[in-house]
Amino acid sequence: xxxxxxxxxSKYTYKLNExxxxxxxxxxxxxxxxxxxxxxxxxxxxxxxxIICLADNIMYENIDxxxxxxxxxxxxxxxxxxxxxxxxxxxxxxxxDNNIYIEIYANGEYLECNYNFLN
Numbered sequence: 008x009x010x011x012x013x014x015x016x017s018k019y020t021y022k023l024n025e026x027x028x029x030x031x032x033x034x035x036x037x038x039x040x041x042x043x044x045x046x047x048x049x050x051x052x053x054x055x056x057x058i059i060c061l062a063d064n065i066m067y068e069n070i071d072x073x074x075x076x077x078x079x080x081x082x083x084x085x086x087x088x089x090x091x092x093x094x095x096x097x098x099x100x101x102x103x104d105n106n107i108y109i110e111i112y113a114n115g116e117y118l119e120c121n122y123n124f125l126n
Contacts, residue, residue, distance in 0.1 A: 030080040031124070033058050037065065038072040051122075059111075059120035067113035068095065077107060077122070 030052055037045040045065070049058055059065060070093055077087040091102045091111060102109040108123045 028081070029054060032078045032080065033122070034076040035059065035120070036074040037070050037118075038074070039069050040071050041069075055121070055123040057119065057121050059118055061114060061117050061119065063118075065118040066116055067093075067098070067118040068116070070118060073111065073120075075102065075109060079124075 030050060031054075033047075033049045033051065035047045035058065037047065039045065047059065047063070051058070072093065073091045075087070075089045075091065079085065085106075087104070087107055089102045089104065089107075089109070091100055091109065093100050093111065098113040100111045102111075106124060106126055108125060109120065111118065111120045113119075
């Protein structure tokens with residue numbers, strides 16, 4: 008939110024720059040080829056960023072499918088749900104809808120996942 012007050016009687020201006028409180032909750036269910044699941048839950052404060060990184064130590068080749076649930080805390084009634092099947096021949100998969108862009112890729116042997124809210 009930006010407010011700008013300009014009073015003709017004063018040479019000073021007042022400006023308030025505040026970012027909206029954006030909080031997003033992610034739940035990723037990683038289905039492995041051995042039919043075991045790994046669940047990752049993260050809270051992010053930006054409209055774009057990294058959900059899964061190298062530090063999570065998830066082997067790309069072990070994951071068959073990812074089920075993603077994303078919730079904007081400012082609008083909790085609109086829940087984003089998507090399923091992403093990994094194509095292991097390409098090492099790169101994407102999920103796109105009207106609200107979010109997800110990219111999943113192999114960085115060496117490990118899985119990484121980035122997100123970008125489009126609204």
